[in-house]
Amino acid sequence: MLRPVVAGVDGSVESLAAAAWAAREAQRRNRPLHLVHAWDWRPRGQEREIAGAAQRHLARRALRQAEERVRAECPDVRLGDEQMEGPATAALLKAADQAELLVLGSRGLSGFTGFLVGSVALGVVAKATRPVVLVRADEEAADEHLPTDEAEASTDTGYRDVVLAIDLDEACDEVIEFAFEAARLRHARLRAVHAWRAAGPVGVGAGEIGLVQESWQGEEWLGFLKAVLQVWQDKYPDVEVLATVVEEKPTTALVRASTGASLLVVGHRLAERPVGPRTGPVTHAAIHHVGCPVAVVPHV
Known part of the structure; x- marks a missing residue:
């Protein structure tokens, strides 16, 4: 089975750009694209069920937004998605282990080139055993x-x-x-x-x-x-x-x-x-x- 190109999405502008770049890369490599949203919210007591349902709804919305962006740019890419529960870094590292490569978004610095890299992305880059690609929020196909x-x-x-x-x-x-x-x-x-x-x-x-x-x-x-x-x-x-x-x-x-x-x-x-x-x-x-x-x- 072919390893997919995996993109981590969270609903942010940078993750949507990462999903679009990942879709183009998946087509270049003739690989499927797999979108992953990781969440780690574990309330206790009576709020647990309600909070869990709310978190799953937010995850589904983030995945749907990414799917819409992907379909707009690469309508023929083979696409799947997944919600993963657990700390984001650990969940993305687990997803990366099964991937051809992992793609993450990173916010561009206004007025400067380069990235503003969050702790999750840094943690994944430091420990991933598969290639990780970081993509700016304003990255477009023409770039x-x-x-x-x-x-x-x-x-x-x-x-x-x-x-x-x-x-x-x-x-x-x-x-x-x-x-x-x-x-x-x-x-x-x-x-x-x-x-x-x-x-x-x-x-x-x-x-x-x-x-x-x-x-x-x-x-x-x-x-x-x-x-x-x-x-x-x-x-x-x-x-x-x-x-x-x-x-x-x-x-x-x-x-x-x-x-x-x-x-x-x-x-x-x-x-x-x-x-x-x-x-x-x-x-x-x-x-x-x-x-x-x-x-x-x-x-x-």
Whole structure:
């Protein structure tokens, strides 16, 4: 049985945008779409039955709103829904375990690019064992596509680049494969970016200091990046790849590279004993400051 694309919905504007993005992704992957609403309200005594009925009504309304948004954009997608009782983070993690990927909404910061990420989304990203995609509240289908020659928004043009943030110190197959597949599905160019920092002064002898040549460092990193990507280019011959290395802080390079992208793909190392909703600095920067949808792909 095919794993579905799962979207968490709660009736908010951002979750509706996430449901619509998830529907488009489900169609690209030829997968069913499964909408999930999680609620955790457990009153005691005589109010329990009434409160439970009210909560189920609210859940049904949130799911119906998401279904209407999905049907308006992707009428042919195979669609199912589910109410899950329990803490939202735990319920969504359970749903993610059975998913091809999980899609969540995240409110855009007014006047800035990037996200305002809630505790539920952070908790899911930190612990999910399947890819999680965060989508802004104002994300539209045309935002994934290049503008027309008249600089107008359109869904009839090609897709914008898929950007892969790659750390060559720990290049992970799961992250690279997700990015290549995303680019293939969109017939988009894949732009792989590695950021490096120049080495500090190094000792070359008693009382002497030498500086590592930055020019050949950049060439070495670029050669290494191309070698890592070559294996995947052989597996995905139809994907155009642009390999880029920049001498810059990884977080700064990430935000800059993702400007104008259709999707940013980053990795997240799963800690053996995760404590709280923790992510690494690069993933943290991506989910808080990048304007396009962000796919966080877990790896060990």
